[in-house]
Amino acid sequence: MIPDLSIASTHQSMSQKRLKILYVAMKYNYGNPEQGYSFEHCNFYDSLIRIGHEILYFDFMTLLQQHGHSGMNNRLMEVVKTEKPDLMFTFLFTNELDPKVVREISEDTDTITLNWFADDHWRFENFSCFWAPCFNWVVTTAQSALPKYAQMGYHNVIKSQWGCNHFLYRKLDLPFKYDVTFVGQPHSNRRQIIEILAQSGIKVHAWGNGWKTGRLSQTEMIEVFNQSRINLNLNNSFMVGRKNNPTKRFVSRCLDFIPYGDMVKVKGNEFYDKFQDFLSIDSVLERSKSNSQLNYEQIKGRNFEVPGCGGFLLTGKAENLDEYYRISQEVECFDNNDDLIKQIKYYLENQEQRIAIAKAGYERTLNEHTYVHRFTEIFQKIGLLNQQIYH
Numbered sequence: 514m515i516p517d518l519s520i521a522s523t524h525q526s527m528s529q530k531r532l533k534i535l536y537v538a539m540k541y542n543y544g545n546p547e548q549g550y551s552f553e554h555c556n557f558y559d560s561l562i563r564i565g566h567e568i569l570y571f572d573f574m575t576l577l578q579q580h581g582h583s584g585m586n587n588r589l590m591e592v593v594k595t596e597k598p599d600l601m602f603t604f605l606f607t608n609e610l611d612p613k614v615v616r617e618i619s620e621d622t623d624t625i626t627l628n629w630f631a632d633d634h635w636r637f638e639n640f641s642c643f644w645a646p647c648f649n650w651v652v653t654t655a656q657s658a659l660p661k662y663a664q665m666g667y668h669n670v671i672k673s674q675w676g677c678n679h680f681l682y683r684k685l686d687l688p689f690k691y692d693v694t695f696v697g698q699p700h701s702n703r704r705q706i707i708e709i710l711a712q713s714g715i716k717v718h719a720w721g722n723g724w725k726t727g728r729l730s731q732t733e734m735i736e737v738f739n740q741s742r743i744n745l746n747l748n749n750s751f752m753v754g755r756k757n758n759p760t761k762r763f764v765s766r767c768l769d770f771i772p773y774g775d776m777v778k779v780k781g782n783e784f785y786d787k788f789q790d791f792l793s794i795d796s797v798l799e800r801s802k803s804n805s806q807l808n809y810e811q812i813k814g815r816n817f818e819v820p821g822c823g824g825f826l827l828t829g830k831a832e833n834l835d836e837y838y839r840i841s842q843e844v845e846c847f848d849n850n851d852d853l854i855k856q857i858k859y860y861l862e863n864q865e866q867r868i869a870i871a872k873a874g875y876e877r878t879l880n881e882h883t884y885v886h887r888f889t890e891i892f893q894k895i896g897l898l899n900q901q902i903y904h
Contacts (some may be wrong), residue, residue, distance in 0.1 A: 532897055534561060535592060535624070537571045538604035544574030548728070552814065553604045555731055556678045557629070560884035561602075563680045569596055573609050586611040593618050599897060603628040605644060615647040625649050625895055629673075633658035634811040634832070645670070650895050655811060656833055671894050674837065675814040677821030679883045682735055684823035684875060690740035691718050692861055695747060697815070699723040703747050706850060713854045717745065738822040742867065743860055746819070746828035748810035812837070817882050820844060820874035825867050827856060837882060843874040 536558055542548035562568050571592060576585040589610070593601065601624050603610070619626045626648045630641045633655035641658070642665055645651050650669045653659070662670045695707065698721045707717050720729045720737070729737065738744055812831045816838075819826040826844045828834070838844045845860065847853040860867045892898040 530898060532566045532600055532892070533569070533596070533598045534566050535569045535571060535596065535598040535601040536561065537573055537589065537601060537610070539574045539606060540570070540572040541574070544578065544606075548722070549730065555681060556676075556814065556884060557602075557604060559681055560678045561888065564885060564888065569598060574606065577609050582609070582611070585609070586614045590614050590618065593622055593624050597622075598624050600624065600892075600895075601626045603648070604631070605640075607640075612644070612647045615644075619647060619649050625897065627652065627891070627895060630654075630658075632811075633661075637661055652891060671891055673887055673891055674882075675812060675817055676882045676884045676887045677814075677817040677878050679821055679879060679885075681731070682738070682818050682821040685736065685739040687736060687739045689742050691737070691742065693717045693743045693745060693857055694737055694741040695719045695721075695745040696729060696734055696737060697721045697747065701747075706747060706853070709850055710854065710857070715854065715857055735822055738819050738824040741824060742864075743827050743857060744819045744824045746813065746815045746826060748813070748829040748831060816844070817878055820871070821878040821882070823871055823875040825860065825871040826874060827853075827860065838874060838877060842870060843877050845870060 538553045538557065539551045540554050540558075542551045558568065558570070569592065571589060573585060573589070576588060579585075580588065592598075601618060603615075603626065605628055615626060618624055627650040628644065628648045629652040630636070630645075631654070633641050633653045634657065637655070637658050641651075641653075642661070645662065645665075645667050648669075650671060651662075651667075652671045652673045653662070654672075654674050656672065659670065659672060662668070693710070693715060695703070695717055696719070697703065699707075699719070700723070707719055710717050718726075718737075718741075720726045720734075722728050810829065810831050812834055816826065816828060816831065816834065820838070820843065828844060828846055830846050830848065834840070834844075834846070840846050845856060847856050889898065
């Protein structure tokens with residue numbers, strides 16, 4: 514019996530082979546329909562389907578909830594044997610899939626398997642290194658992970674990057690409505706940063722799970738990107754006094770998956786902040802380091818989505834961001850809280866320069882950083898597509 518998959522395709526013309534792809538990922542954010550569609554659904558699935566590939570949708574989290582771990586994995590194998598897809602494209606969450614089943618598909622069928630690892634910056638040692646050997650190919654967005662893969666003897670790794678689903682994230686003809694906005698959860702020290710900006714006379718409109726304003730729909734978020742004079746992207750690159758804590762970050766993601774998880778995170782972060790202040794030795798040592806010594810955060814999808822909407826992006830520094838955009842010409846970066854305040858005030862006063870940067874970032878995104886570009890390069894490297902590009 515064939516599993517209850519959503520099989521969908523488009524009829525757009527392509528200049529090359531149309532692939533049959535078994536798409537194995539969560540449809541909903543953390544598997545919860547009440548939280549809306551997942552990042553991967555809105556970006557990976559939506560791009561692949563609009564490009565014109567035939568997609569067999571295997572929503573492993575929904576199927577896991579319906580059929581249990583063994584039942585879901587048995588159905589995955591059944592789909593591969595029955596449908597014989599060219600590619601099984603996977604976006605793992607935790608350990609929902611059975612490594613033995615994935616290995617069997619990789620080694621004993623004609624289907625090429627590939628997983629996109631999202632968090633190799635902090636999950637390589639406790640996640641990616643165990644799963645990578647199960648797949649024929651893996652994708653990483655972390656430059657720092659490449660020598661780690663090489664050290665473990667795994668060579669079928671493709672360095673790619675997040676991008677913009679330009680079919681969805683578009684430049685709209687909307688007037689400015691906000692001076693400064695932020696879309697994202699208030700974890701880490703984001704809430705404190707917004708408060709610091711408010712004390713400096715800068716009002717930031719913020720949305721996301723954990724903020725009083727709540728989560729925006731996909732459509733509303735795209736409108737905000739278009740209607741904001743300055744779109745903030747806050748990461749941890751300038752968070753002095755804190756160390757990268759993989760366990761804390763993993764627990765934070767897991768809390769998103771349970772009822773009232775947002776409330777637990779808010780209270781937990783308040784306690785963590787006070788505890789970190791109490792243990793002030795690490796804080797003092799970290800504050801003594803210069804910004805050049807900090808380990809910058811990974812690039813996020815937001816780094817491409819805002820420019821892809823024609824918005825002006827003011828972002829914390831991220832690993833190798835200058836390889837994708839010219840800083841101060843296509844996007845702008847800040848180093849610390851004082852610099853953030855300074856740059857916000859500067860770009861609110863200098864509209865022509867701000868608009869010019871946004872325009873240049875928009876053009877760069879459409880020319881180089883859409884998921885059409887990303888998937889074309891990936892599928893070429895694994896031998897499924899020729900060297901032409903989509904039209």
